[in-house]
Amino acid sequence: MGQKLVNEKFRKAKDNFLRKGVLFKKSYGADIFIVIRRGQKIYICDSEDGVSWLTDLKMLDQNYPIPIRVTPKLFETCPRSKKLKLVQRRDRVADDVIATEG
Known part of the structure; x- marks a missing residue:
């Protein structure tokens, strides 16, 4: 499989995955924060348009439960x-x- 085809399949799969995250938020009222890293590029999907509810990953260590x-x-x-x-x-x-x- 050529690299161009692999990149196109990745783009489609990434877009579908992130779209499902947004639909999950709409359907169940859950906040989401998805990070995808491929090579040098990082893609972030956050359920909040403004200030993110997850400002620092270290804050999760302080979370209860x-x-x-x-x-x-x-x-x-x-x-x-x-x-x-x-x-x-x-x-x-x-x-x-x-x-x-x-």
């Missing part, structure tokens, strides 16, 4: 047919525990 970290490992270890159940750990240093329901 503790933020749930979702990593690719979650999707690799959980069958698609099962609902994902994210369990928070009290220890902020350790990775989140992931279990499946059903």
